[in-house]
Amino acid sequence: MLNLKKHLGLSGILLGFLSTLLMTVSAPALAQQVIRLSTTTSTENSGLLQYLLPKFEARANAKVNVIAVGTGKALELAKNGDVDVTLVHARTLEDKFVAEGHGVNRRDVMYNDFIIVGPESDPAGVKGSRDVIAAMKKIAASGSKFISRGDNSGTDVMEKGYWKQVGTQPHGSAYVSAGLGMGEVLNMAAELRAYTLTDRATYIAYRAKTGLQIAVEGDAKMFNPYGIIAVNPEKAKGLNYKGAMQLVEWITSDEGQKLIGAFKVEGQQVFFPSYKAAQ
The missing domain is CATH 3.40.190.10 (Periplasmic binding protein-like II)
Known part of the structure; x- marks a missing residue:
């Protein structure tokens, strides 16, 4: 009888462990996150995003939904809270966007x-x-x-x-x-x-x-510099600010910057990493 209780007790612990493990594996926290990015047509037309984003998505367990438009429209989408992060190339418009409180943590990314x-x-x-x-x-x-x-x-x-x-x-x-x-x-x-x-x-x-x-x-x-800006989470509801900052951090990391420098079109480098140079 005592051995049976001991056996049942061990089985209960094992079943509890397996149940917890299964719940952890299927937990919503492991679901793929969505990050909304507005950007310029040049990053899309050149093929840069198709080259960069799959690498980031695999690392961050994310899907980046891209809206490629002109910088003015890209910033307007960010201002309205329709995206989480924006990658653009018009420094005067970017500075105004940040100064008005719509964006935070702007960083230089690259130039051509x-x-x-x-x-x-x-x-x-x-x-x-x-x-x-x-x-x-x-x-x-x-x-x-x-x-x-x-x-x-x-x-x-x-x-x-x-x-x-x-x-x-x-x-x-x-x-x-x-x-x-x-x-x-x-x-x-x-x-x-x-x-x-x-x-x-x-x-x-x-x-x-x-x-x-x-x-x-x-x-x-x-000279044509590009900057990335996270949308201010205090200005809009439902933003994936954490995901936005993951992209900001990654694209300005050593890995992201090296990949930008390695990207070529017809054998020619077309974007030059600038984050480290700006520090």
């Missing part, structure tokens, strides 16, 4: 540069220029067609700033405000034999299909 591309015939005669303002002045004076993003993206904000410095811009049908993403604008520029301002990464990804040539590059004014 803007370039002006156009048809091989180069009707404005700007090919080889390293002065973006002088080149855009010649484009406007020549009556050559110019395609603008027209979507309040980081690229669009930069372009408008250049035209402001030029003091004029193409008029009438020579200036097309597309309201489209970078890849679509590059395709349009190719069809219309026009110039456009683009980030280098998206251009390289679309170069073969568009046939557009680099006309202007190398001006310090064309």
Whole structure:
């Protein structure tokens, strides 16, 4: 009888242990978390996100839902609490977003540069220029067609700033405000034999299909930095702030930064890690 009690007691402990183990394995805490990211079309069109995110998702047991739009729209989505974190490239807009309390823990992530591309015939005669303002002045004076993003993206904000410095811009049908993403604008520029301002990464990804040539590059004014910002959890309900910060921490970690540096399009590095350099 005593041995039976002892046996039952040991069996009860074992069953209790197995039950706890099963409950732990199936606990909701191990369910895949969802992180909502708004970002620019350049990170999507270039293939960078398709390269980076699976590695992060495996490490964080997460699914990152990406909304790729212009920077202005990406920040608006973050402001409304529709995403948990945003990765964009318009520093003045980013600083305003943080200053107004909508975002926290902004960090530099990477950089590349803007370039002006156009048809091989180069009707404005700007090919080889390293002065973006002088080149855009010649484009406007020549009556050559110019395609603008027209979507309040980081690229669009930069372009408008250049035209402001030029003091004029193409008029009438020579200036097309597309309201489209970078890849679509590059395709349009190719069809219309026009110039456009683009980030280098998206251009390289679309170069073969568009046939557009680099006309202007190398001006310090064309520096293009990217930043990541977690949405302020005090400004919106239902945010996955923990997940947002996991992505912020990972993309600026040694692992994330090395992966960014290793990413190439057609054998060429198109983004350069900047977090460590900023410290």
